[in-house]
Amino acid sequence: MVTQRTGNRGLSAVTAALVLSVTGTTASLFAYRRTVETLLRANAELLRRLDLVEEQRREAVRRADRVEYQRDHRNLLLTAVADPDLLPVLxxxxxxxxxxxxKQYLFANTLYVHALHGYRVGLLNRGELLGHVRVLFQNPTMRAYWEATRHHRASLPYDSDEAELGRMTDDLLAELDDADTDEWWVVGDGGAED
Structure with a gap:
């Protein structure tokens, strides 16, 4: 006996093929979307890292510029000290x-700025900087220089490294003057936390 076929079976196959096609396409779209989202996150992370590298590069340039500026400052001072006609300019x-x-005050300034510069470029921490300052200001000429340049420091921006060191030095000198000990090397912490 022959079985009669109806057209519905063909339609079911087409429907099944369409469902599989749509399901496959939907799965492909979800996979594509996940891939795009992953790439966007990776791109955002890459941009964040590039920004960090660029900031590090700018900081390295600032440090190099600061070193060059300090070198120029020292050379200008040396020129003035060597030429009596230029000394009055300073x-x-x-x-x-x-x-x-x-000349003594210019040299005192050079010593002081040298210590500050060591701190700025990261060669000295605050405690080491304070130690240098403590030693420098045992000398009466350094103390006289410090007093003669008080008005110079008054014009510094309050939050600058140099103004902060100036206040730290003033505090240390006051503590040294008030100390009941001759052991100057143990006087004053000047807020020198690392």
């Missing part, structure tokens, strides 16, 4: 000083 004190004292 006389920014509130009273007349003989050339010998001006």
């Amino acid at each position: 006389d920014a004190y509130e009273r007349d000083l003989p050339p010998q004292v001006q």
Whole structure:
């Protein structure tokens, strides 16, 4: 006997094929979407890292510029100290000083700025910086320089490294003057936390 076929069976096969096709396409779209989202997250992370590298590069350039600026400063001071005609150009004190004292003060400034620069470029931490300052200011010429340049420090921006070190130095000198001990090397912490 022959079985009669109806057209519905063909339609079921087409429907099944369409369902499989739509399901496959939907799965492909979801996979595509997950891939795109993963790529976007990776791209965002890459951009974040590139920004970090760029900031590190800018900081390295700032440090190199600071080192070069410090070198220029030292060379200008050396030029003025070597030439008696140029020395008066750097006389920014509130009273007349003989050339010998001006040279001593310029050298004192160079020592002080050298310590500050070591801190700025990361060669010294705050405690080490304070230790340098503590030693430097055992000398009476350094103390006289510090007093003669007080008005210079008054013009510094309050939050600058140099202004902070100036306040730290002022505090240390006051503690040294008030100390009941001759052991100056143990006086004052000056807030020198690392």
